[in-house]
Amino acid sequence: xxxxxxCDARDAVHRHQAPPKALRFELDLLAKNDRLAAENRHxxxxxxxxxxxxxxxxxxxxxALLEETARRVGREIxxxxxxxxxxxxxxxxxxxxxxxxxxxxxxxxxxHLDASMIAEAMPRLGPGRGSLLFVENVGxxxxxxxxxxxxxxxxxxxxxxxxxxxxxxxxxxxxxxEVLVLTKVDLLPHLDFExxxxxxxxxxxxxxxxxxxxxxxxxxGFEDWCDWLRAxxxxxxxxx
Amino acid sequence: xxxxxxCDARDAVHRHQAPPKALRFELDLLAKNDRLAAENRHxxxxxxxxxxxxxxxxxxxxxALLEETARRVGREIxxxxxxxxxxxxxxxxxxxxxxxxxxxxxxxxxxHLDASMIAEAMPRLGPGRGSLLFVENVGxxxxxxxxxxxxxxxxxxxxxxxxxxxxxxxxxxxxxxEVLVLTKVDLLPHLDFExxxxxxxxxxxxxxxxxxxxxxxxxxGFEDWCDWLRAxxxxxxxxx
Numbered sequence: 001x002x003x004x005x006x007c008d009a010r011d012a013v014h015r016h017q018a019p020p021k022a023l024r025f026e027l028d029l030l031a032k033n034d035r036l037a038a039e040n041r042h043x044x045x046x047x048x049x050x051x052x053x054x055x056x057x058x059x060x061x062x063x064a065l066l067e068e069t070a071r072r073v074g075r076e077i078x079x080x081x082x083x084x085x086x087x088x089x090x091x092x093x094x095x096x097x098x099x100x101x102x103x104x105x106x107x108x109x110x111x112h113l114d115a116s117m118i119a120e121a122m123p124r125l126g127p128g129r130g131s132l133l134f135v136e137n138v139g140x141x142x143x144x145x146x147x148x149x150x151x152x153x154x155x156x157x158x159x160x161x162x163x164x165x166x167x168x169x170x171x172x173x174x175x176x177x178e179v180l181v182l183t184k185v186d187l188l189p190h191l192d193f194e195x196x197x198x199x200x201x202x203x204x205x206x207x208x209x210x211x212x213x214x215x216x217x218x219x220x221g222f223e224d225w226c227d228w229l230r231a232x233x234x235x236x237x238x239x240x
Numbered sequence: 241x242x243x244x245x246x247c248d249a250r251d252a253v254h255r256h257q258a259p260p261k262a263l264r265f266e267l268d269l270l271a272k273n274d275r276l277a278a279e280n281r282h283x284x285x286x287x288x289x290x291x292x293x294x295x296x297x298x299x300x301x302x303x304a305l306l307e308e309t310a311r312r313v314g315r316e317i318x319x320x321x322x323x324x325x326x327x328x329x330x331x332x333x334x335x336x337x338x339x340x341x342x343x344x345x346x347x348x349x350x351x352h353l354d355a356s357m358i359a360e361a362m363p364r365l366g367p368g369r370g371s372l373l374f375v376e377n378v379g380x381x382x383x384x385x386x387x388x389x390x391x392x393x394x395x396x397x398x399x400x401x402x403x404x405x406x407x408x409x410x411x412x413x414x415x416x417x418e419v420l421v422l423t424k425v426d427l428l429p430h431l432d433f434e435x436x437x438x439x440x441x442x443x444x445x446x447x448x449x450x451x452x453x454x455x456x457x458x459x460x461g462f463e464d465w466c467d468w469l470r471a472x473x474x475x476x477x478x479x480x
Contacts, residue, residue: 025265057297058381059402088408109412111382141298142351142380161401162299168328172349190430
């Protein structure tokens with residue numbers, strides 16, 4: 001067991017700290033991002049907008065989750081979406097077709113969205129009071145975990161095709177999130193994946209993580225996720 | 241169509257350049273990495289070692305590919321493995337059980353391996369002349385594409401569960417690689433994934449990319465990949 005990061009590596013070469021110059025620079029960048037994120041958060045709260053970030057690997061099913069969420073909840077709660085991708089506006093097109101206003105942010109070589117990109121896109125997206133704002137980050141289970149965008153909660157999206165051990169191997173994002181959406185459960189009969197073993201791994205990394213196993217294409221478990229979203233927007237207080 | 245990065249976004253907010261300070265710092269970091277990578281490359285070439293990097297999203301099947309490769313090719317060609325992960329030495333244990341010497345590198349919050357980590361780990365791994373060295377990067381389809389580690393080739397590993405559009409959405413890694421291993425083809429009957437459409441997308445991004453569709457668990461297509469590895473090690477010239 002490594003005493004610094006808490007992982008169970010024994011003979012590993014560890015890299016807990018960047019060199020001083022890189023570390024200083026990284027801290028500056030994070031501090032600047034945190035200031036902007038605090039401004040975003042204040043704006044979301046005073047505007048009655050519930051902002052949720054989706055973080056997951058490429059192909060985890062983030063966009064399919066948004067499409068089905070829009071179909072089921074979109075008539076009760078206005079949903080607006082910020083789409084982050086290295087390239088193309090394919091996800092934005094899919095979400096728009098599901099009935100949501102959307103702005104696409106292309107990061108090119110960039111690996112995550114930051115708070116300034118959110119602030120810049122808001123006037124163009126213009127979510128109304130009482131809206132649910134989903135920010136779909138660049139498909140990446142690593143870097144987006146480190147950046148506060150001013151959101152109410154981070155939601156980690158992981159597919160059952162990725163394997164039971166991902167919470168242990170990518171602990172930062174599972175610790176930074178309040179919810180895990182475990183997607184593609186309709187594929188379980190064809191995989192060597194035990195949901196219980198995955199949940200034990202989640203428990204070791206973040207016992208407070210709320211988990212919604214579901215299938216966006218077949219609908220299994222989807223209503224529990226929708227009910228949680230309904231409760232979150234009610235919790236936001238009087239929005240009228 | 242965006243004129244800068246060539247993606248087909250129309251109304252996207254683009255981020256093609258980091259701010260000047262960040263850009264300068266990034267260029268310094270990349271230049272330093274490139275110098276070390278050149279030293280690694282020289283060392284690999286003079287030591288008769290063929291170094292290949294596996295890059296793919298979490299759960300793409302990189303470790304399963306290594307396990308099956310070790311079982312099929314390990315008796316003909318000595319295989320050594322460097323495993324990169326944020327935390328745990330689970331992948332190292334799996335690869336060791338398949339008969340390969342292995343060193344695990346844990347990056348903690350870090351999102352990729354760099355050339356200095358490879359140089360540092362080599363004396364501990366000690367691959368012999370004529371070895372095939374696999375470097376399994378941190379599960380991330382984004383950042384590892386930017387870093388030269390001194391390898392002979394980058395290999396992008398993508399699972400059919402991730403969707404046909406990934407080459408378009410993450411073009412950098414598909415352009416930086418020479419080979420695409422398209423994993424988990426045994427799941428195709430249960431997915432809405434057309435291999436032909438995926439290959440068209442590959443063609444648009446990198447027409448020279450060699451593609452091996454295969455299943456590491458069922459064995460479909462696996463021998464073509466093994467034959468390519470055999471040819472690569474023969475191409476390395478006289479290794480005795």
